[in-house]
Amino acid sequence: MTGALERTGLDRRLWRGLIAVAALLLVTYPLFFDDLFYQNMIILSLILAIGAVGLNIIMGYAGYISLGQSAFIGLGAYTVGIASTRIGGDPFVWIPLAGVIAALFAALLGVIAMRTRGFAFVIITIAALFILQIVAINWDSLTQGTSGITVPLPTWDISIQNWPFYYTLIALLGASLLLSWWIRRTKIGTGLLAIREDEDKAATVGIDTPVYKIIGFMASAVFLGMAGGVYGYYIAFIDPIAMFDIVISVQIILAVILGGRGTLWGPVLGAATIEPLNELANQEFGGGNSRLLIFGGLLVLTILLLPKGIIPSVRDFLERRAKRGRAALVGGRLGERRALDGKPATATGGTGQNLLEVRGLHKHFEGVRALDGCSFAVEAGTITGLIGPNGSGKTTAFNLIGGTMGADAGEVWFDGERIDRLPPWRRAYAGLGRTFQITRVFTDMTVLENVVAPLRSFSWRQLRAGAVSGEEAARADDLLAFAGMAEYRDERAEALSFGQRKLVELAQVLMLDPKLILLDEPAGGINPTLIARIADMIRELNARGKTFLIVEHNMPLVLGLCDPVLVLASGECICAGAPDEIQRDPQVLDAYLGADFKLEEPVGAP
Numbered sequence: 001m002t003g004a005l006e007r008t009g010l011d012r013r014l015w016r017g018l019i020a021v022a023a024l025l026l027v028t029y030p031l032f033f034d035d036l037f038y039q040n041m042i043i044l045s046l047i048l049a050i051g052a053v054g055l056n057i058i059m060g061y062a063g064y065i066s067l068g069q070s071a072f073i074g075l076g077a078y079t080v081g082i083a084s085t086r087i088g089g090d091p092f093v094w095i096p097l098a099g100v101i102a103a104l105f106a107a108l109l110g111v112i113a114m115r116t117r118g119f120a121f122v123i124i125t126i127a128a129l130f131i132l133q134i135v136a137i138n139w140d141s142l143t144q145g146t147s148g149i150t151v152p153l154p155t156w157d158i159s160i161q162n163w164p165f166y167y168t169l170i171a172l173l174g175a176s177l178l179l180s181w182w183i184r185r186t187k188i189g190t191g192l193l194a195i196r197e198d199e200d201k202a203a204t205v206g207i208d209t210p211v212y213k214i215i216g217f218m219a220s221a222v223f224l225g226m227a228g229g230v231y232g233y234y235i236a237f238i239d240p241i242a243m244f245d246i247v248i249s250v251q252i253i254l255a256v257i258l259g260g261r262g263t264l265w266g267p268v269l270g271a272a273t274i275e276p277l278n279e280l281a282n283q284e285f286g287g288g289n290s291r292l293l294i295f296g297g298l299l300v301l302t303i304l305l306l307p308k309g310i311i312p313s314v315r316d317f318l319e320r321r322a323k324r325g326r327a328a329l330v331g332g333r334l335g336e337r338r339a340l341d342g343k344p345a346t347a348t349g350g351t352g353q354n355l356l357e358v359r360g361l362h363k364h365f366e367g368v369r370a371l372d373g374c375s376f377a378v379e380a381g382t383i384t385g386l387i388g389p390n391g392s393g394k395t396t397a398f399n400l401i402g403g404t405m406g407a408d409a410g411e412v413w414f415d416g417e418r419i420d421r422l423p424p425w426r427r428a429y430a431g432l433g434r435t436f437q438i439t440r441v442f443t444d445m446t447v448l449e450n451v452v453a454p455l456r457s458f459s460w461r462q463l464r465a466g467a468v469s470g471e472e473a474a475r476a477d478d479l480l481a482f483a484g485m486a487e488y489r490d491e492r493a494e495a496l497s498f499g500q501r502k503l504v505e506l507a508q509v510l511m512l513d514p515k516l517i518l519l520d521e522p523a524g525g526i527n528p529t530l531i532a533r534i535a536d537m538i539r540e541l542n543a544r545g546k547t548f549l550i551v552e553h554n555m556p557l558v559l560g561l562c563d564p565v566l567v568l569a570s571g572e573c574i575c576a577g578a579p580d581e582i583q584r585d586p587q588v589l590d591a592y593l594g595a596d597f598k599l600e601e602p603v604g605a606p
């Protein structure tokens with residue numbers, strides 16, 4: 001999909017031709033020119049490009065910035081250096097091992113670092129880089145400390161120059177690109193993208209976020225580790241300062257940002273721009289700290305002037321020219337809604353069994369008691385309402401049930417299983433689906449991609465599956481038709497109106513085929529037509545066996561749709577009962593409805 005995105009506007013064939021010509025030039029260059037200065041520059045550019053294509057997987061796709069990528073170069077170089085000098089053999093033989101070691105280290109670091117987000121993650125990756133450097137300096141018996149390891153010089157004929165390094169690196173770059181392309185078109189890729197856009201939301205739709213992130217991080221390391229092995233052999237001297245160099249990490253990040261985060265070719269383009277600048281800095285300004293200044297400055301400039309990077313900026317420009325003036329929003333219009341296929345639906349009402357039970361939930365936010373011993377139950381087969389004044393803890397209750405937040409105390413039981421210790425995706429697999437008060441669709445994905453993003457289980461094989469399989473697409477189309485959103489399937493979710501997003505989010509949750517659906521203010525901020533539509537959909541789904549727990553302020557809707565209704569006040573469930581009982585309960589009138597409450601006419605009553 002990235003590939004396709006990259007080329008919308010740009011003529012596909014022109015783009016492919018450009019890449020083919022560049023690849024051909026790259027491959028044939030050393031055969032025709034023997035200038036070692038440029039050969040060296042291309043070799044270093046290739047290493048940088050391999051690093052950037054790899055980093056793009058975790059940074060571009062998943063949104064996690066690692067400043068520790070040069071650690072993988074160092075690990076790879078030391079692996080090859082140590083193995084070839086201690087055990088023997090051609091250093092090239094050890095290159096695959098370098099990749100394995102780098103990937104294993106990424107997995108280890110991932111397990112620790114992936115508990116953090118944003119800035120904390122960046123810091124941990126820097127720390128890992130420095131820790132490795134310190135280990136390399138001090139573990140004399142293995143690494144020979146600061147005196148470094150001298151790798152035996154190549155034994156091939158001098159006339160071949162650096163070709164073996166050169167072509168190995170081209171092969172590694174090809175493999176990196178292939179991996180990046182493959183990841184992007186599988187479930188791993190959509191999972192990583194979902195994590196970048198909204199990690200908490202991704203977890204609630206069944207994406208096992210730590211596994212995805214660790215895979216992404218390993219993928220970012222494996223070929224860079226191998227390239228590090230080649231690098232160590234190439235410069236023939238491996239020392240802790242040059243091998244664990246943070247400036248190279250910065251250059252790798254810069255290459256990704258400059259070329260275009262999240263694109264396949266952007267990182268290559270970025271690397272091909274940065275490395276010659278690096279040579280210039282070394283030649284004209286004596287290298288060293290001046291490089292930090294140059295690349296730090298360049299980083300700031302890029303972020304200010306070309307925040308999206310070269311390829312996305314060019315793409316946007318071409319797209320804008322092509323569409324000229326076409327409105328960004330697709331308009332709030334709704335398509336025809338279609339009933340769900342399958343068995344005819346008849347409302348069954350409650351089954352007498354509790355699907356969800358919340359027992360004594362407590363959640364405090366620095367003095368605010370959002371939930372304070374909250375207990376209630378939702379009977380299977382019902383549409384249960386959850387009402388209460390603003391700030392009474394309704395959304396917090398949803399967060400604790402769905403697992404977006406952990407409770408301070410209390411238990412959540414779902415379908416006979418205690419779930420309050422489970423991560424959100426495991427709760428989704430168990431059959432729990434939720435929407436958010438402020439809709440949270442993945443705006444950078446298309447409507448269809450949004451709807452197929454949820455996962456109902458986890459398996460390694462599933463990760464390798466294509467991002468949108470035929471069967472899934474068919475199911476998603478059904479659900480979109482059910483929501484009346486079929487005609488928007490290929491629009492980017494960003495272009496949808498608020499109400500349309502609500503419908504997409506509902507279709508998305510239905511993809512999980514959940515037993516219980518938590519809706520947080522489904523009628524908030526949308527027009528009466530859409531409210532009626534959503535009420536119809538809820539009723540139809542309920543008739544097909546879905547249980548609902550609905551937070552809503554629209555009293556006509558709640559009283560027309562929900563039975564029973566739970567009332568929350570100050571973090572406690574103060575009352576539960578049929579709608580007409582609730583309306584007359586003095587406690588409820590006092591806490592929420594107001595003494596003079598009188599219902600005009602319920603909405604959507606059957």
Ligand code: ADP
Binds near residue numbers: 369390394
């Ligand atoms: P409701 O959805 O019923 O309007 P919430 O559950 O959103 O209420 O909020 C309950 C209380 O908890 C409010 O006082 C709110 O300010 C507080 N609260 C909710 N989430 C957070 C948070 N992440 N951090 C701090 N306070 C919060």
Ligand code: MG
Binds near residue numbers: 396
């Ligand atoms: Mg709320």
